[in-house]
Amino acid sequence: MKLIITKHNLGLWAANHISARIHQAEKNPFVLGLPTGGTAEDMYAALSSLVQNKKLSFQNVVTFNMDEYVGLAPEHDQSYHYFMNHHLFSHVDAPAENIHILNGQAEDLTAECAAYEEKIKQKGGIDLFLGGVGQNGHLAFNEPGSAFDSRTRAVQLTQNTIEANSRFFNNDVRSVPTQALSVGIGTILDAKELLFLANGPKKAQAVAQLSKEEITPQWPITALKTHANAIMLVDEEAAGLLEGKAKEELLRQQQENPDGDWILTL
Ligand code: GLP
Numbered sequence: 001m002k003l004i005i006t007k008h009n010l011g012l013w014a015a016n017h018i019s020a021r022i023h024q025a026e027k028n029p030f031v032l033g034l035p036t037g038g039t040a041e042d043m044y045a046a047l048s049s050l051v052q053n054k055k056l057s058f059q060n061v062v063t064f065n066m067d068e069y070v071g072l073a074p075e076h077d078q079s080y081h082y083f084m085n086h087h088l089f090s091h092v093d094a095p096a097e098n099i100h101i102l103n104g105q106a107e108d109l110t111a112e113c114a115a116y117e118e119k120i121k122q123k124g125g126i127d128l129f130l131g132g133v134g135q136n137g138h139l140a141f142n143e144p145g146s147a148f149d150s151r152t153r154a155v156q157l158t159q160n161t162i163e164a165n166s167r168f169f170n171n172d173v174r175s176v177p178t179q180a181l182s183v184g185i186g187t188i189l190d191a192k193e194l195l196f197l198a199n200g201p202k203k204a205q206a207v208a209q210l211s212k213e214e215i216t217p218q219w220p221i222t223a224l225k226t227h228a229n230a231i232m233l234v235d236e237e238a239a240g241l242l243e244g245k246a247k248e249e250l251l252r253q254q255q256e257n258p259d260g261d262w263i264l265t266l
Helices: 010-024 038-052 080-089 109-122 159-168 185-189 201-211 220-226 244-256
Strands: 002-005 030-034 061-065 067-069 128-131 153-156 179-182 193-198 230-234 262-265
Touching: 002 201, 010 030, 010 038, 010 128, 010 193, 010 230, 038 080, 038 193, 061 109, 067 080, 109 153, 109 179, 185 220, 193 201, 193 220, 201 220, 201 230, 201 244, 220 230, 244 262
Parallel strands: 002 230, 030 061, 030 128, 128 193, 193 230
Antiparallel strands: 002 262, 067 179, 153 179
16 A cells, blocks of 8 residues: 655545546446545545536546444434535535435344445446544444454444544534444455545554554554555644654655655555
């Protein structure tokens, strides 16, 4: 995988990358995996403005979101349905039938997850999966301990994630759902390309795991190192705790080229 440290806006960087991939695509439709979370907001703003300026279209794009809270209605302002509509889908020309988000209110959650995996297969798999990273290194809602071959399923959120996400629920830990539906790490790793983003000092400990030898389900982020075509894009703060050779190589590149981007192969 490549760890890219940039001084530029992560969202703009990612939106330009996505736009280039959609334009280059020979496959129709192009299938995108999409995240929610504060880190993704700039990316969605940049994608929306590309579409509004007629530089990009979602007409031939199919999307699959990574996760959704169990029990929240799509109209709930903290549901991921609401987030996606608010930040992206109400601003772009994606046909409604091309948008897929897990239903956290399904009566049979197991069947909902199995059907989601099936739909991804029917669309020919995910071409580019975007994502963020939790403070504890989670990918989507794959909490520490999730198997690297896990598939879409109902998961229990850890206390750490509930506390981290309570900032979106008026800092009331009790109103954060304790369960979610999430694509698995295996579902993510099946994508042809991965682009994950992390910014700020709170993500530095998780990002630092990429500079260590060990690849372990205790740090789901390290699964990215097993993928042949993965980019982890971070700002300087999130790269602040890198260790060993990765840290040395970053310092060397920063001296040689102070404006970046700095690219580490891990
Ligand atoms: C949630 C989402 C993850 C996301 C994480 C980080 O837990 N399920 O997919 O990566 O938040 O969010 P933020 O970008 O707000 O830090």
